[in-house]
Amino acid sequence: MSARSPSDGSYDVAIVGAGDVGTAIARELAGFDLRIALIEAGPDVGAGTSKANTAILHTGFDAKPGSLEARLVARGHDLLLAYAEEVGIPIERTGALLVAWDSEQHGRFGAITENAEACGYGKIREVGVDELYRREPHLGPGAVGALEVPDEHIVCPFTPPLAFASQAVLAGVDLRRSEPVTALERADSDGWTVETARGTVTAGWIVNAAGLRSDEVHRMAGHEGFTVTPRRGELIVFDKLSRPLVNHVLLPVPTETTKGVLVAPTVFGNVMLGPTAVDIERKDDTSSTAEGLAYLRSLGDRLVPELAEQEVTAVYVGLRAATEHSDYQVGVDGKQRYAWAGGIRSTGLTGSMAIAEHVRDELDRAGLALRETPEALPELHMPNIGEAGPRPYAEANRIAEDPDYGRVVCFCERVTRGEIRDAARSPVPPADLDGLRRRTRALMGRCQGFFCAAHVAGLLAELSDRDVAEITEVPE
Amino acid sequence: MSAREVADVAVVGGGPAGLTAATEIRRAGAARVVLLDREAEPGGIPRHAKHQGFGLRDLHRAMSGPRYAARLAEEADRIGVELRTETQVTGWDAHGALEVTEPGGRRVLDARAVVLATGCRERPRSARLVPGSRPQGVMTTSTLQQLVYLRHDRPGRRAVVVGAEHVSFSALLTLSHGGARAIAMTTEQPRHQTLGAFRAGAALRFRAPLHTRTSLSAIHGRPRVEAVELTDLDTGATRDVECDLVVFTADWIPDHELAILAGVELDPLTRGPAVDAGLRTSRPGVFAAGNVLHGAETADVAALDGRHVAAAVARHLDGDEWPAARIPIRCEPPIGWIAPNAVDAREGTEGVPPRDRFLLRAEARLDRPRVEITQGGSQLWAGRLRWLDPGRSMAVPTEWTAAIDPNGGTVTVRLGAG
Numbered sequence: 001m002s003a004r005s006p007s008d009g010s011y012d013v014a015i016v017g018a019g020d021v022g023t024a025i026a027r028e029l030a031g032f033d034l035r036i037a038l039i040e041a042g043p044d045v046g047a048g049t050s051k052a053n054t055a056i057l058h059t060g061f062d063a064k065p066g067s068l069e070a071r072l073v074a075r076g077h078d079l080l081l082a083y084a085e086e087v088g089i090p091i092e093r094t095g096a097l098l099v100a101w102d103s104e105q106h107g108r109f110g111a112i113t114e115n116a117e118a119c120g121y122g123k124i125r126e127v128g129v130d131e132l133y134r135r136e137p138h139l140g141p142g143a144v145g146a147l148e149v150p151d152e153h154i155v156c157p158f159t160p161p162l163a164f165a166s167q168a169v170l171a172g173v174d175l176r177r178s179e180p181v182t183a184l185e186r187a188d189s190d191g192w193t194v195e196t197a198r199g200t201v202t203a204g205w206i207v208n209a210a211g212l213r214s215d216e217v218h219r220m221a222g223h224e225g226f227t228v229t230p231r232r233g234e235l236i237v238f239d240k241l242s243r244p245l246v247n248h249v250l251l252p253v254p255t256e257t258t259k260g261v262l263v264a265p266t267v268f269g270n271v272m273l274g275p276t277a278v279d280i281e282r283k284d285d286t287s288s289t290a291e292g293l294a295y296l297r298s299l300g301d302r303l304v305p306e307l308a309e310q311e312v313t314a315v316y317v318g319l320r321a322a323t324e325h326s327d328y329q330v331g332v333d334g335k336q337r338y339a340w341a342g343g344i345r346s347t348g349l350t351g352s353m354a355i356a357e358h359v360r361d362e363l364d365r366a367g368l369a370l371r372e373t374p375e376a377l378p379e380l381h382m383p384n385i386g387e388a389g390p391r392p393y394a395e396a397n398r399i400a401e402d403p404d405y406g407r408v409v410c411f412c413e414r415v416t417r418g419e420i421r422d423a424a425r426s427p428v429p430p431a432d433l434d435g436l437r438r439r440t441r442a443l444m445g446r447c448q449g450f451f452c453a454a455h456v457a458g459l460l461a462e463l464s465d466r467d468v469a470e471i472t473e474v475p476e
Numbered sequence: 477m478s479a480r481e482v483a484d485v486a487v488v489g490g491g492p493a494g495l496t497a498a499t500e501i502r503r504a505g506a507a508r509v510v511l512l513d514r515e516a517e518p519g520g521i522p523r524h525a526k527h528q529g530f531g532l533r534d535l536h537r538a539m540s541g542p543r544y545a546a547r548l549a550e551e552a553d554r555i556g557v558e559l560r561t562e563t564q565v566t567g568w569d570a571h572g573a574l575e576v577t578e579p580g581g582r583r584v585l586d587a588r589a590v591v592l593a594t595g596c597r598e599r600p601r602s603a604r605l606v607p608g609s610r611p612q613g614v615m616t617t618s619t620l621q622q623l624v625y626l627r628h629d630r631p632g633r634r635a636v637v638v639g640a641e642h643v644s645f646s647a648l649l650t651l652s653h654g655g656a657r658a659i660a661m662t663t664e665q666p667r668h669q670t671l672g673a674f675r676a677g678a679a680l681r682f683r684a685p686l687h688t689r690t691s692l693s694a695i696h697g698r699p700r701v702e703a704v705e706l707t708d709l710d711t712g713a714t715r716d717v718e719c720d721l722v723v724f725t726a727d728w729i730p731d732h733e734l735a736i737l738a739g740v741e742l743d744p745l746t747r748g749p750a751v752d753a754g755l756r757t758s759r760p761g762v763f764a765a766g767n768v769l770h771g772a773e774t775a776d777v778a779a780l781d782g783r784h785v786a787a788a789v790a791r792h793l794d795g796d797e798w799p800a801a802r803i804p805i806r807c808e809p810p811i812g813w814i815a816p817n818a819v820d821a822r823e824g825t826e827g828v829p830p831r832d833r834f835l836l837r838a839e840a841r842l843d844r845p846r847v848e849i850t851q852g853g854s855q856l857w858a859g860r861l862r863w864l865d866p867g868r869s870m871a872v873p874t875e876w877t878a879a880i881d882p883n884g885g886t887v888t889v890r891l892g893a894g
Contacts, residue, residue: 241736288607290693297605311729314602317610393566394575396478396582403579408564411514414577447731448600449615451515454622454629468627472612 011037011174013368014194014203016181016217018042019050020352021341022209023164028356029363030171033371037201038165038173039194041180041213043431044438046161049211050349051438052235052286052318054275055157055266057081057091058350061149062254065118067327068358073347074120076354077151080160083353087167089159090267090386096152096249097132099143099303105253106144112253113147123150138245140305152249156267156386158438160349163382166427170378175428176201181210184220191337205337205368207359212283212321214329214342221338226329228343230283230319233275234292236300239446242271242310250303259346261296263303267386268413268441270313273300279322286317313446320345330358334366383422385441392416409459410452412445417459424463432471436460478575479583483508483558485789486574486587488565488734491520492775493766494593495548496534496782497789498557501591504790509557510585512576514564518552519545520595522775524621527649533776534783542625544775567737572761589761589789592735592749593782596767598643599727601695608695608705617647617725624654632721636704637661637684638692639725640668641867642774647723648682658684660717664691664709665841669867695722726867728771738762745813746770752802752820753829753877754788755781760798763789770815770835773869777831784830803851803880808890811847812837812866821882833871836889838864848892849876851884858892 013029015022018040026038042048057080060073084091100106113124127146133139169175176196183195184206191204210217215228243265252260258277266272276292293315300307323329323343328351332339339362341355348355364370384391392398392405393414399406404418423430423439430436433456437443442456449456461468484506487498490513498511517523522530525541532538539547553559563578565585573586598616613632615623623629635656637647640663648658661684663669668686687706693714694705703716730748741758743750748769749757755765765785766778792798801821807814815835836847841863848858849872857876864870880887 241733284698285609286698287609287696290607293605293607311599312603312605315605315607315610393564393577394582399577399579399582406577406579406581407562408514408566408577411564414564414566416577446603447597448602450597450600450618453615453619454627458627468629 009201011035011203013205014039015207015209017210018045019048019211020161020348021344021355023161024352024356025207025209025359026168026173027164028360030168030173031377033373036173038175039179040177043178044435045165049319050161052316053157053349055155056249057153057155058347059121059151060119061116061121063119069328070119072351072354076351079353087163087380088382088384090156091153092267092388093153094248096149096251098147098251100145100253101142108253109147136247138304138306140302154264154267159382167377167380169427208340212319218340226323226343228321228323229279231322232278232280233318234288235272235274235316236296236312237314238271239311239313240269243269245304245306246271261299269387288315288317332362332366339363409456410442412447413441415440415442420459421463481585483510483587485509485589486585487511487591489593489595490518491595492779493782495552496779497591497765497785499552499555500783500786501789502555502557504786511557511559512563512565513561516562518549518559524625526625527646530775534779589792592764592768593766594731594768596728596730596772599729601724609698611697611701612699613701613720614722617643620723621650624650630655632656634659634719635721635723636719637723641726642670644725645670647725648684652682656721658682660685662687662690662692669865730768743817745807750818751816752818753816753827755785781830805887810839811889812839814889819880828874832874835869836872837869841865846892849889851887
């Protein structure tokens, strides 16, 4: 831990929320001479909305031209792609095919292409039916054409916030987990008092990146302007044996209200179908519904009929932080020393690093003293959990050096004891089994713990020197 | 680079089928028989199934699961099977050898015969698409048994058990050992699918009311299960039942990944490898035995599969030619599946299946069904069975296989008229 990490609970900046956006901001600001707290209500980073998205690296081709989202998604795409290469975030450059199923949808190709160009993305091209079925031979019958979006890729949804947070922590950022913020008070002209469920900290500046609760934190800071209405998105993940059925991200023609339901491979080697889009009341209601799942299955049967025969490995539900506004809600109040990045709905993962840059610049303009630290951010190499890269179980050299990489403990996902040990000793260790799953893929596979859940739970407890009961608690 | 080694026979999976197969293959004279088990201890599922009654059909005595697992492993070891634990087969290389990961290294194991004995597993909640929240306290029987017997946890107090097969009643026993009470047991079928005596004994001992024609339609609660919603399939009526533990039992699926990676033909109904009476798959040199072939039979039945496969493995090692063509046996609904489900098409070479019977299941319970087996226009066998069930196998005699025409095409099993 760096020498500038304070132990007295006083910070220059307190970032509220450690999802994709909050962790990216923490990492961005970690390059400056600032004492930073990253305060997360839940037990882990990236464990709210960020853990259940569609895992697509978007180009922003379908964004609203001129919007902040359009600009930040386009920039964020390139930043994340480069960062992924640098630190080892699994990405597969699949590209996307946007498929039209009738002439009305096909008739909108021109407008979609124009919209993309207005957003600065000019690489869309139309693909004929023959080429479409040659590239996606398992696509259901009846497609009339497609647009190729060559830069829409699939990305690991779990590694990015872990990488951001790890690098921030290594650079001295104080990550405070399981610490929901309950009140914000302007102490004096120099800053804020932050009340949390675990005590009080002070901070010169507050950055609100609280996702679903960003509107509540916004009000705590004395601001109005947006209200988050959680939009439920259910996702079905199919067995790895279905991976050969889908080669690209298969997008529907978007409507006014939603990007629609897509089918895509995942970097873990599964096939994903979703999301649904239903506005709901409660910000903690991550329940799936019989209707939603039936709807997805029927749609999947039409898009890729052979999916009907495939086993389902998992069902996820994500809540997008939708607001009454169509664009991101990002701003800084220099007088109040308060910045916010809310209403980041579906593109937050892609946009995260650009949002962080943007917030940094806004803070700079508003008067936060940003002095670069002499040393660069610590180098980081995230464990590869994607199928496209080498994984320890298959690496003869690593096993020869360390037999624990030859000790597979989660059989379906081929996670080794060595990887669980590494996760337990990492800069941001898992708080529970769910966190271990996002770091290693343990328990993520087709058996969902039938063979190994008890063993893996015991192992994580042993390797992190904790009680099994503690690590099997499911987060809120 | 991965180290390369050779063996006469590689058996993948160290449960009752794999251990027994390896033992019998070694006993029949194969020099180097390697058994690869990914767990730290061999024995498979019985390791953590503490109830009595294992070993009846194969060892002709009753013992507990762990004792039975240990006994089979000792026997394999004693006869000279090379037991390799913490050893996972992850795939096949381009030459048909097994790719293996173990603490000692990453290797390729080239065996003249491979027996897949990878077993089966219970479909988890997600695969059953049960909607609702995703709380703690939802698990399969296997996880429950591991928590209670291997980790000595107390996983909950009030449990709802989904399913009413043999394994579901063994879950009842595990729950009672783990300090939990089963407050309800549900099955979508009109009756349970276990031995009457077992069911009566369990009902007496554990007093879990069995709700037939009932589905578990939603799970509520967070972070822990608080209740489940049960739906009466006949009336559509729903009600909530408070509980803090849900055990999804049965609804088996073969652990068939290696079989699929081997490119062997799968039976569309069992979802396991399609095999002939000798338990040969469609790929030369690759056999399959035990519960990887179909939803679960008891451990001793799986072990007898292992004993049975040894003969065909020995013949293969002696140079017996692999059947070039096979006749599939298909089932028409409401017949659920048949095993074995392929016939060696070479004249006069077809042996009898394990325990000299075909196993037959239905999609839903049928009482006194008349079943016929035909090939082309000719009837090979017809008879009335006592029952057919989705969760329990009925034995069908085998003498009709002698009448199969090697050039007559697919054999079909269906319900007969009347």
